[in-house]
Amino acid sequence: MDAKELIPTQQNSIRNRFHRFFFAKEIPFGLAIVRILVPLILFGTVCTRWRYSRELFSSDGAPAPLADIFRYYDFLPVLPGSVVVGLFAALGFFLICSSIGWMTRFSLIASVVLYTYFCFMDCISMATKYSVIASHVLFLLSLSNCGAIWSVDSWLKGRRQNRSLPQYTKYELPRFEIWPQRLMQILIGVVYFGAAxxxxxxxGYLEGDQISYWAMSRYNNPHPMGDFLTMYPIVFSVMSYVALVWEIVFVFIVWQKWGRIVGLGLGAAFHIGTLFSLGLYIFPMISISIYFCFLTEKDVRWLSAQFRRFYRQGVWLAQYFFKLNARIESLRPHHVTAWKSSAAWGAGIVVVLFLSIYVEDRLDLYGLRRAEGRMTLHEVAPELIEEMLVPEQVMRQKDKFLSVDVGTRMVGGWLTDRKSEFMVGDLILVQCCLNPPHEDIWIDCHFCEENGRIVTRVGQIVPRENLRYTFQIYAPEILAPGNYYVSIKSKGKEMMRRSITLLPKLSAVAN
Incomplete structure (x- = not known):
């Protein structure tokens, strides 16, 4: 026998691994879940914008095409208002059809074309980070066979297959090449690596300044924990380092079992944390939904085995699922040909187009048929005109200061033990935080007695690129215990004050 047939070369080994990685055949469980969740989430964003679609995307309103920013004027046509209203409603119809798996491939293709078009037409609110990722995911889903399972398409042709196939193949699910799922996984890894x-x-990212100021605002949406976490900025700094390392190593560790568990677990925790601390709603839902593309056939079989074990232990659960399955089978059409499903899908598109235009016209959102006549422009109040035409106001000096905190320990440039009581002889750290932007500014830090007498005074220039500075004040042992305060001054005026208490230093008692 030839030696070449016995010993595979390294080139063949690499080629075989590449072939198995991209072209191995699996049941598309993960892609089916992504197909169900991502269009459903995008459908929610479409519903909230449909009412304003004429204003946002059509020639009747004030669209903001993305291509205009790069001076590619008239890159895409700006459609009339009624056409936009109908197409935007059709986008919602296609997203729902994609989610339930009805005419899956055509629905996904129509969804990605329309969704990308409307994102290009409104770079202010529609073109966001999650919309870019979601449009790529919809495109990859349209190339896959994600509608082969858990879909209306597979449900409609199930009875015909059960009649034509042998009995032993009745419950076998179709297998397809895994390359669309791999491309989606690589997309997520590359996005995270680029973000890192x-x-x-x-x-200011690694120091936590950027996220800290972001959490103080309501720029995205209300959030329950942002204000609370700003009291502990070291948490933001630690989270920033962890997120950076996770985004870098994600694409390298996610291909193994435990690496996938750790990478996806940290990712889910990170995105859920942005929901509660930064007010991001849609982006975490999109990202976590895409994580299901990492679900393998082995994972689904393990979960199915666990469910069957629980199923066998609960008689009531078995009876419930038996009745549910019988009910679903009774609803399954006995004779549905492919052309009937396609015809119903096409009729649904026509109905949605004309019904949306009719409903928008009857709502009369812009008061064209009001009893008192069309809306007219009113003269602006003189007070508002004067307020708008006043010279630009100079930023007040006190508005450049954010906070002042006192403590004794620092980690990563942040105070970790804010307190108001110190022992005589302690080294007191006074951290002054500034708001951006600010110029190079001289800051005085006065350590004063309760009656205003200055005990210690230090000063420092804080450059414009720094957002905080920490002063060191030594409380000498000759000071009497009592109430004191720290005063932060700029240009001779007090900006902030923090009261502290000095306690007597306890001496060791001899036995």
């Missing part, structure tokens, strides 16, 4: 490279060049 961007964060490395973002000033």
């Amino acid at each position: 490279m961007t964060k490395l060049h973002t000033p």
Whole structure:
């Protein structure tokens, strides 16, 4: 026998691994879940914008095409208002059809075309980070066979297959090449890696300043924990380092079992944390939904085995699922040909198009048929005109200061033990935080007695690129215990004050 047939070369080994990685055949469980969740989430965003679609995307309103920013004027046509209203409603119809798996491939293709078009037409609110990722995911789903399972398409042709196939193949699910799922996994890994490279060049990210100021605002949506976490900025700094390392290593560790568990677990925790601390709603839902593309056939079989074990232990649960399955089978059409499903799908598109235009016209959102006549422009109040035309106001000096905190320990440039009581002889750290932007500014820190007498005074220039500075004040042992305060001054005026209490230093008692 030839030696070449016995010993595979390294080139063949690499080629075989590449072939198995991209072209191995599996049941598309993960892609089916992504197909169900992602269009459903996008459908919610479409519903909230449909009422304003004429204003946002049509020639009747004030669209903001993305291509205009790069001077590619008239890159895409700006459609009339009624056409936009109908197409935007059709987008919602296609997303729902994609989610339930009805005419899956055509629905996904129509969804990605329309969704991308409307994102290009409104770069202010529609073109966001999650919309870019979601449009790529919809495109990859349209190339896959994600509608082969858990879909209306598979449900409609199930009875015909059960009649034509042998009995032993009745419950076998179809298998397809895994390359669309791999491309989606690589997409997520590359997005995270690129985000990490961007964060490395973002000033104030690793120190936690950027996220801390973000959490103080309501820029995205209300959030329950943002204000609370700003009291502990070291948490943001630690989270920033963890997120950076996770985004860098994600694409390298997620291909193994435990690496996938750790990577996806940290990712889910990170995105859920942004929901509660930064007010991000849609982006975490999209990201966590895409994580299901990492679900393998082995994972589903293990989960199925656990469910069957629980199923066998609960008689009532078995009876419930038996009745539910019988009910579903009774609803399954006995004779549904492919052309009937396609015809119903096409009729649904026509109905949605005309019904949406009719409903928008009857709602009369812009008061064209009001009893008192069309809406007219009113003269602006003189007070508002004067307020708008006043010269630009100079930022007050006190508005440049955010907070002042006192403590004794620092980690990562942040105070970790804010307190108001110190022992005589302690080294007191006074951290002054500033709001951006600010110029190079001289700051005085006065350590004063309760009656205003200055005990210690220090000063420092804080450059414009720094957002905080920490002063060190030594409380000498000759000071009497009592009430004191720290005063932060700029340009001779007090900006902030923090009261502290000095306690007597306890001496060791001899036995």
